[in-house]
Amino acid sequence: MQSLLALAFAFVLPLIRAQVPHWGPCPEPSVQPGFNLEKFMGRWFEIAKLPAQFEKGRCIETNFTLTTDNSIRVVSSEILKGELRKIQGTGVVEDLKNPAKLGISYSYVLPYSPYWILSTDYVNSALVYSCTDILRLFHVDFAWILGRTRTLPESTLKRARQIFANNSIDVTRMIPSKQQGCDKYL
Ligand SMILES: *[C@@H]1O[C@H](CO)[C@@H](O)[C@H](O)[C@H]1NC(C)=O
Numbered sequence: 001m002q003s004l005l006a007l008a009f010a011f012v013l014p015l016i017r018a019q020v021p022h023w024g025p026c027p028e029p030s031v032q033p034g035f036n037l038e039k040f041m042g043r044w045f046e047i048a049k050l051p052a053q054f055e056k057g058r059c060i061e062t063n064f065t066l067t068t069d070n071s072i073r074v075v076s077s078e079i080l081k082g083e084l085r086k087i088q089g090t091g092v093v094e095d096l097k098n099p100a101k102l103g104i105s106y107s108y109v110l111p112y113s114p115y116w117i118l119s120t121d122y123v124n125s126a127l128v129y130s131c132t133d134i135l136r137l138f139h140v141d142f143a144w145i146l147g148r149t150r151t152l153p154e155s156t157l158k159r160a161r162q163i164f165a166n167n168s169i170d171v172t173r174m175i176p177s178k179q180q181g182c183d184k185y186l
């Protein structure tokens, strides 16, 4: 048990420094009913995120493509220190009864992290949540508001924050992502 704890904390400590962990297990938010994976594919811009990662790049976007074997190719890109950087990952539907509960991994050596689509209209915005239980004692979570365009109306953002909050997800520390001055890199 002790070594398990040590391992857990070795893994968790870097995360804790980046954000505030919450006591107790992950919340169980409702996800998009009747989720249509195909309509979700394509290009999404990161409009806002939790936790704040000030050191990270800007112009963050992800391109999802359905591959023939029903997995998802995930290509995320950002501009960091003036350079366009891309990473490729893989997405899967983790639970066929809950197709809005995806898992995404950016490395063969890492397990899939939850990537749950709480709500989306496919053409304007999407709310994504990822939460990991640590020994059911506490949890670390991530949340994103994604847009099909680099900006979304304030009313959409307000409603998005409300949906998170209604699902017991604390987004008071959510910060806007930088999506200005991006197009000259394309
Ligand atoms: C997204 O990926 C698809 C398939 O690889 C590609 O055809 C498309 O051009 C990409 N879109 C963007 C905006 O990168």
Ligand SMILES: *[C@@H]1O[C@H](CO)[C@@H](O)[C@H](O)[C@H]1NC(C)=O
Pocket (backbone or CB within 6 Å): 159, 162, 163, 166
């Ligand atoms: C959030 O919950 C409140 C209270 O139940 C409700 O009035 C509101 O419509 C909900 N908002 C959204 C966006 O679901």
